[in-house]
Amino acid sequence: MPRHWMVKSEPASYSWEQFTKDGHAAWTGVRNFQARNNLRAMKTGDIVLFYHSVTGKEVVGIAKVAREAYPDPTADEPGWDCVDLVPAKPLKKSVTLAAIKAAPALKDIALLKQSRLSVMPLTAEEYAVILKLAA
């Protein structure tokens, strides 16, 4: 069973549209220990929801882990890792932050509990509920 994750990106710096155009992305630039530890826990084939922060504030698509953690080439110091992601498919309907907040099943989601965390795990249930909201 693949595990489920969510990554955040400001569309102004890297959007889902750009990601799908690129066809893949090295998820670099994470400089937070907890987020890095989550990156390191990702396995090839794991499912990753792509969230647009600041502008949009909505989950827009599904990605997959194509390469597990390796040293982040953009880091000045050792100890920071990145993974490679590939787009799987866009959500039929994006799931807004407001919709997530309104869903009782998502009240404990890391997105709400730790608003500043940029790479977070999702439970299988949380993932299923978000997909349902996207239908």
Next chain:
DNA sequence: GCCAACGTTGGC
């Protein structure tokens, strides 16, 4: 544009 939340840094 503002501000709350939070992580990091540095002085003690």
Next chain:
DNA sequence: GCCAACGTTGGC
């Protein structure tokens, strides 16, 4: 080891 200062994130 504590805590104030500071910087950053991200929602509003």
